[in-house]
């Protein structure tokens with residue numbers, strides 16, 4: 019192995035080299051980020067529709083970008099207001115249920131939070147600490163019930179699997195741009211009126227492979243409904 023430094027090139031005897039470097043920001047991206055006020059970041063921020071934050075009609079996908087998932091707590095008062103149809107100042111379970119689908123689509127961290135808490139239904143969040151149903155909740159209770167949801171916000175990994183799905187997603191959005199502007203398919207806008215033209219990008223993890231050397235590899239296919247893991251061995255595979 020050769021080590022390059024400013025002053026010398028030297029060699030170190032070795033048996034095994036473990037490479038553990040990160041990926042850096044390309045100069046072209048750094049320049050762009052500076053121009054749009056994202057110079058403090060290492061990676062370009064987009065919204066959930068893959069639009070570059072601070073830019074009109076510029077989209078970014080793949081390793082150069084990351085989705086800045088909107089926090090539910092930033093919109094909590096607007097969500098409460100939108101759901102409280104009769105303006106009573108309290109929310110019934112029925113009122114909440116009417117906006118649940120839009121909440122789950124707009125804030126995917128809610129689904130992850132429910133999973134982490136082994137809850138089956140979003141309305142379970144409104145129960146009291148003893149697990150009893152509450153007929154109505156006020157804004158303070160609503161805020162408390164959802165206050166930990168954003169802790170489940172996840173960044174997507176920089177993988178080809180993510181990049182390829184974003185590519186397909188954007189292509190399909192562009193192809194139905196005119197149609198979706200007339201007849202939006204996205205969730206309702208809790209701040210403002212109407213609906214978003216498109217559904218936000220949603221990543222589906224199809225599993226991953228790890229080479230084990232030779233002709234062997236282990237595959238984790240948990241999300242696909244296949245067995246938790248399979249070990250690939252030559253041309254066959256074993257379930258594990």
Ligand SMILES: Cc1cc2nc3c(=O)[nH]c(=O)nc-3n(C[C@H](O)[C@H](O)[C@H](O)COP(=O)(O)OP(=O)(O)OC[C@H]3O[C@@H](n4cnc5c(N)ncnc54)[C@H](O)[C@@H]3O)c2cc1C
Pocket residue numbers: 044046079080081082176177178179180181
């Ligand atoms: C060692 C390694 C192993 C990996 N293994 C896996 C894996 O097993 N599974 C997996 O899913 N992902 C893996 N990845 C990640 C995967 O390669 C990336 O997530 C994926 O390639 C991202 O695609 P992209 O199109 O965003 O970027 P890239 O594939 O990097 O494409 C960017 C392109 O832009 C070009 N470019 C750069 N600057 C300019 C410029 N100024 N002008 C014009 N063109 C420019 C580059 O030449 C390049 O062709 C691995 C990455 C590395 C580094």
